[in-house]
Amino acid sequence: xTAPAPAPNDLPRPGYWPWxxxxxxxxxxxxxxxxxxTSIPDRDMGDxxxxxxxxxxxxxxxxxxxxxxxxxxxxxLWKQRENDxxxxxxxxxxxxxxxxxxxxxxxxxxxxxxxxxxxxDARLTSTLVLFLIFVGxxxxxxxxxxxHRRAQWSAxxxxxxxxxxxxxxxxxRWWRTLHQVQSSPATVDSxxxxxxxxxxxxxxxVMIYFIRQRYVAARYERAAELxxxxxALGRD
Amino acid sequence: xxxxxxWRRVRAIVWKDxxxxxxxxxxxxxVAALGVTIxxxxxxxxxxxxxxxxxxxAGALWLAVLFAGVLAFNRSYQVELESGAxxxxxxxxxxxxxxxxxxxxxxxxxxxxxxxxxxxxxxVLFQVRVPAAWPQLIGVxxxxxxxxxxxxxxxxxxxxxxxxxxxxxxxxxxxxxxxVLLAAMSASKALLTGDLMHExxxxxxxxxxxxxxxxxxxxxxxxxxxxx
Numbered sequence: 215x216t217a218p219a220p221a222p223n224d225l226p227r228p229g230y231w232p233w234x235x236x237x238x239x240x241x242x243x244x245x246x247x248x249x250x251x252t253s254i255p256d257r258d259m260g261d262x263x264x265x266x267x268x269x270x271x272x273x274x275x276x277x278x279x280x281x282x283x284x285x286x287x288x289x290x291l292w293k294q295r296e297n298d299x300x301x302x303x304x305x306x307x308x309x310x311x312x313x314x315x316x317x318x319x320x321x322x323x324x325x326x327x328x329x330x331x332x333x334x335d336a337r338l339t340s341t342l343v344l345f346l347i348f349v350g351x352x353x354x355x356x357x358x359x360x361x362h363r364r365a366q367w368s369a370x371x372x373x374x375x376x377x378x379x380x381x382x383x384x385x386x387r388w389w390r391t392l393h394q395v396q397s398s399p400a401t402v403d404s405x406x407x408x409x410x411x412x413x414x415x416x417x418x419x420v421m422i423y424f425i426r427q428r429y430v431a432a433r434y435e436r437a438a439e440l441x442x443x444x445x446a447l448g449r450d
Numbered sequence: 451x452x453x454x455x456x457w458r459r460v461r462a463i464v465w466k467d468x469x470x471x472x473x474x475x476x477x478x479x480x481v482a483a484l485g486v487t488i489x490x491x492x493x494x495x496x497x498x499x500x501x502x503x504x505x506x507x508a509g510a511l512w513l514a515v516l517f518a519g520v521l522a523f524n525r526s527y528q529v530e531l532e533s534g535a536x537x538x539x540x541x542x543x544x545x546x547x548x549x550x551x552x553x554x555x556x557x558x559x560x561x562x563x564x565x566x567x568x569x570x571x572x573x574v575l576f577q578v579r580v581p582a583a584w585p586q587l588i589g590v591x592x593x594x595x596x597x598x599x600x601x602x603x604x605x606x607x608x609x610x611x612x613x614x615x616x617x618x619x620x621x622x623x624x625x626x627x628x629x630v631l632l633a634a635m636s637a638s639k640a641l642l643t644g645d646l647m648h649e650x651x652x653x654x655x656x657x658x659x660x661x662x663x664x665x666x667x668x669x670x671x672x673x674x675x676x677x678x
Contacts, residue, residue: 346624374604
């Protein structure tokens with residue numbers, strides 16, 4: 215499958231994206247600072263509660279990112295457009311980073327709160343399995359060179375992985391469980407809720423910016439590959 | 451009758467795979483020997499204490515089957531790839547899922563035979579008392595193997611055709627197998643320890659549900675994976 219090399223003006227342009235990136239990073243600095251400085255220590259957890267402003271948004275945004283992977287994987291299988299595959303891959307990379315962040319921040323919180331770094335709880339275990347599934351997804355992309363095959367296989371692995379996550383969650387919950395259920399906004403101080411939501415939006419903007427940047431990089435990589443192929447085949 | 455033709459295709463693939471294996475037996479012998487070796491190594495890791503061995507028997511058995519099975523799944527495509535037979539196989543008319551179904555059945559028989567050896571050796575080495583509910587235990591072994599083999603056959607269709615297939619298959623397959631292994635290990639352990647909490651049947655029902663999902667999803671996805 216050799217598509218013609220795209221003309222330079224086919225490639226995504228920066229447009230307003232650098233401004234969006236700057237905004238996203240300023241916003242996350244602002245919401246983090248507000249959360250850390252203004253919210254009073256929790257009655258039981260004290261300052262430890264503040265890890266909620268990074269751990270919980272990271273977990274939410276991580277789930278959203280994998281929904282993006284699922285969406286673009288289906289779209290690729292349906293429409294067979296290469297860009298959808300690159301978008302899915304970009305989202306998978308960003309999602310894995312957020313997933314790793316969620317796990318590490320959770321462990322930092324779990325050590326003082328539960329007394330252990332790790333517990334075989336349903337959420338912890340299924341998050342770890344999700345992380346491993348997407349590490350496998352990214353490793354496979356590195357090992358397969360043919361772009362069409364890589365895209366087709368990635369979509370299959372991405373969809374199968376997404377099917378598996380709720381199943382892992384259910385089975386591990388059956389096995390044993392420790393993680394607290396979500397606090398409802400009604401039982402949490404409204405200032406905490408506000409800070410949490412503001413940080414969730416900040417993480418969302420950073421996620422969108424990261425995926426976009428990773429996607430643009432992937433497009434340039436593909437364009438470079440196609441240009442090399444075109445030269446090798448004697449076209450210019 | 452379309453379904454009758456499909457069934458004949460499935461049978462032809464099963465026959466082909468089992469005949470190739472039966473002519474040499476090298477694959478089966480080495481994979482079964484590996485399963486037994488892994489059991490012996492678990493025996494060393496868990497120590498000579500009889501009770502500790504008995505408690506860990508179910509987990510060790512399933513892991514031995516898993517590690518040995520991974521080799522079998524890659525092999526089931528490798529023989530065809532080496533002789534350039536996969537493309538002609540894909541060129542035959544008829545639905546592609548029949549290739550998957552045939553390979554799945556052939557691998558089930560392969561792993562089932564391996565399981566007989568590994569389980570018998572495991573009972574001796576881990577000093578397992580065969581429970582009164584041994585028919586259910588055989589059911590758990592069968593259900594667990596179906597889930598294991600279905601996902602293994604599916605992921606091997608990709609991994610065996612990529613670079614670094616030895617590392618890629620376990621990396622993709624093991625996280626996917628967590629629910630199946632968890633249910634199979636828990637049900638086996640419950641049955642081996644007398645099922646005091648009556649949890650074995652619930653785990654078995656979950657295994658049935660997983661098997662349905664993990665056979666149907668690869669059947670649907672196989673065409674996308676094998677055509678490239």
